Amino acid sequence: MELAERLKKIPPYLFVEIDRLKSEKLKEGAEVIDLGIGDPDIPTPAEIVEVAKRALEKAEYHRYPSNPGSIFYRKACAEYMKRRFDVEFDPEAEIVALIGSKEGIAHFPLAFVNSGDVVLCPDPAYPVYHLGTLISGGTPYYLPLTWERDFLPDLTSVPKNILEKTKILWLNYPNNPTGAMATREFFKEAIALAKKYHFIIAHDAAYIEQYFEEKPLSIFEIDGAKEVAIEFHSLSKTFCMTGWRIGFAVGNRELVQGLAKIKSNMDSGVFTAIQEAGAYALSKIENLVPPLRRVFQERRDFLYEALRKLGYELKKPSATFYLWAKVPANYTSGEFCKKVLQELAIVITPGKGFGESGEGYFRIALTVGIERLKEAVKRLATLNL
Ligand SMILES: Cc1ncc(COP(=O)(O)O)c(C=O)c1O
Known part of the structure; x- marks a missing residue:
């Protein structure tokens, strides 16, 4: 075939x-x-597993979950974003539950990329940015991450004609595979460029809790980010929950709603018992x-x-x-x-x-x-x- x-x-x-x-x-x-x-x-952690076990018994959770995520889960995400980064989000409109962040990262371009649009993808990188781009009909343009630049892309190297066709800039800090962190100045520069050329910044923050010294930044800690950005969070690495498949996307309302619309046509949300365990985990992150x-x-x-x-x-x-x-x-x-x-x-x-x-x-x-x-x-x- x-x-x-x-x-x-x-x-x-x-x-x-x-x-x-x-x-x-x-x-x-x-x-x-x-x-x-x-x-x-x-x-x-055993506490999270216990919450999930009890949630499994709830018959109402045996039915289809809420597509964008139960409001209790999205509220727990918003409260986490407020406690950790001091940024406010409307859980109804600015947060959507994900079946792991990979799912959201792969689906996001389908909501915003037309064929011929350019998507700026870091290189080396988690492969889903450029593969999602290809599946959506977009054209990846690679941004090398080099040792000399502490694995931050040189945004000034992107030609104007490429920037004019750019729809999404993918960033991922803390970074897989290099382990690098983004600086406040770098995020500022990216946001300014996104505003100038009217493109989206999609920031993959899957490792934002996997730090050892200084706390990594959410892009939303930088002024103006909410006008242009969406951020992908994952509970996988944070709580050693890779098999559970749960994360969330947060950010600009139109961007989150675009992703939610694609998702509502492709999947049926995250099992509610897992959302309950996820909400619990996020509420206890400081201890767990x-x-x-x-x-x-x-x-x-x-x-x-x-x-x-x-x-x-x-x-x-x-x-x-x-x-x-x-x-x-x-x-x-x-x-x-x-x-x-x-x-x-x-x-x-x-x-x-x-x-x-x-x-x-x-x-x-x-x-x-x-x-x-x-x-x-x-x-x-x-x-x-
Ligand atoms: C950079 C990065 N983003 C996202 C993911 C996806 O994680 P998950 O779908 O489990 O949330 C991974 C997994 O390895 C990753 O390395």
Whole structure:
């Protein structure tokens, strides 16, 4: 059967080779250490699970959920945004529940992008920005994130004729895969440009609670953001809830309503019992999250120091659970990750999988315990480069 043109535009999955080699290693009986995927190994805090268990018993939740999200959930999102960032949102009009932030990120361009519109996508990046763009018929224009610029795109490098055709600028801070944070000045510059050229800023804030020192900014902490921006939040990483599928989008009313309209035609909302657990989690974030953060901080500190001692070049991330390091000289990111997997049975992710500008780097996810990380370091120390 012939695939639709829009699907033919989707490039092949870049981690195919790594996945194949991993399966081979497992078949050989190797003790594989998987530092590839960004999926925490820690279970969801028990209190949240208890709330969900009780919610499961409520017969009224067994029916279709509210499409844009139950008002109690959207109020909990608004209260969180107020407590954490001191910004006010109308839960009815300016917040929509998401089946995980990926769902919202992928659907958002369908509400605003026409064919021929340009979408500015960071590179390297979480692939859904450019894939969502392609599916919506838009044209991605890539913004390289470089070491020299602390992985913030150079917005002044985008030609005027591109800016004039731009519909959305995707940003993601704290950043996957680089671990970088945005500055207030950078967000200010982006907002000014969006206003000048009448485009949308879609900010993916999936890791905004995954910080170790300074608190990351919401774009809405910067004046004028509400005129141009929508922000995507996720409960996945914050509360180790990746399997539950819950997040929310918040921001400019027209942007949120556009997304809600698309969604109301494509899905039927988030299971209400999960929304109840999500509302509880957000209301208790100040108690629930610090212990989780400490676990990841210990891992980050250990692995950062260990990699430096082994001679790898990397910046210490102050947020996310990723380390983004330069591959040793004379290897491409693909060659290096393949060698590490074949010789050491450690899965790490080649930077090129996140885009052309990711070449020269590899990503390590801190999603295994400290003992496994120690074992990984022991193995890495034996690598013959
Ligand atoms: C940058 C970024 N945004 C969004 C997501 C999606 O998270 P979820 O759909 O679980 O909320 C991920 C998941 O890995 C991510 O890395």
